[in-house]
Amino acid sequence: MKQPIIERLEQIEKNYYVKILFACEAGSRAWGLNSDSSDYDVRFIYIHPPEVYLSIDPIGTKNNRDVIDVQEHVELDIHGWEITKALRLLRKSNPSLLEWLHSPIVYYINSSSTERMKRLLPKILNQKACMIHYVNMAKNNLQQLQRKNPEIKTVINIIRPILIAKWLEKTNQFPPMDFIQLCETLVTDGEIQNELHTLIHQKVTTNYNHHVNHFDKLLRYAESELIHLEATIQQLKNPTGKQVTEKLNRLFRNALDEFEM
Structure with missing residues (x-):
């Protein structure tokens, strides 16, 4: 099933004119608990071309959605987050995103961004x-x-x-x-x-x-x-507020520098 999933991700890149940085399996297959009837729950992080970010309407406002959802049939559910949304959630230690980054089943890596995100986790984890x-x-x-x-x-x-x-x-x-x-x-x-x-x-x-x-x-x-x-x-004490925003900003800028379609 891996190759059809990769082909579908490549089609999403063309249809939405985005670059997928990272795609993985979530759910029972990532947990090692899949049966013959288990669905494929594909999750990904994507980025737009640099010029899209030079807009007076930021990503996530107006018609600039920060998610992509694709469910063509019951067995395959595909869901992605735009990178600035993902980085803001990483800053909050969003558990869903952390699970994606720790998934043992990775379909697609097309950037150094996810490895940089993982390296920041010790400073970010709440x-x-x-x-x-x-x-x-x-x-x-x-x-x-x-x-x-x-x-x-x-x-x-x-x-x-x-x-x-x-x-x-x-x-x-x-x-x-x-x-x-x-x-x-x-x-x-x-x-x-x-x-x-x-x-x-x-x-x-x-x-x-x-x-x-x-x-x-x-x-x-x-x-x-x-x-x-x-x-x-x-x-447990509440965290003291680690200053990671500038590191995440640099990570985002590096991802933009790497952008190629």
């Missing part, structure tokens, strides 16, 4: 904000859970953000996207490990919305970890 995001994600999914007949999707979307928050707590670094690696690194209890192995097996061999049973220990683990993580967040 541990507290990211932990709050993932803890809230887990809590919201836990509230939606049908205890007697939960869906695989919901259980995964409880456990995965908890493990990401735990990694952030322990390392103050953004984690790898591989779900199995997170489980093996962070979970030491044998019974919880067994339920995780069962969950992973059911995820990769059945439909994402398949209903599952017998994850009581795993869900109690989730509740306990959320209590611990919320207590940790309360103790």
Whole structure:
């Protein structure tokens, strides 16, 4: 499927007259949890020609959209952010963008910009904000859970953000996207490990919305970890406001200098 995705990205460049700097897989395939029926969730960062930025209407205003969405069929969802939007979100430690940059499946690299973004992460990463995001994600999914007949999707979307928050707590670094690696690194209890192995097996061999049973220990683990993580967040100080805007401005200008169609 990689070549058809690359060809579609090249067609987007022609149709929208943009340059795609970076494109990756997001979602279950990036997490190592894809089944035969899993969709392809392609995410990308793009840049316009330099003259587009010399406008009295900035990108993201009027008709100058800062996103591109393409969904031609059910299996392939393509979504991209314009580079200045992406850099502003990077400044805020936007978790979705950080996941893109850490995806193990990269379809397209056409600039040095993404490597420069990664090098800035230690100066930019807001541990507290990211932990709050993932803890809230887990809590919201836990509230939606049908205890007697939960869906695989919901259980995964409880456990995965908890493990990401735990990694952030322990390392103050953004984690790898591989779900199995997170489980093996962070979970030491044998019974919880067994339920995780069962969950992973059911995820990769059945439909994402398949209903599952017998994850009581795993869900109690989730509740306990959320209590611990919320207590940790309360103790974290708010960041002092690292001055990275000029570095991001230079990164943007370098990307413009590299622009070629």
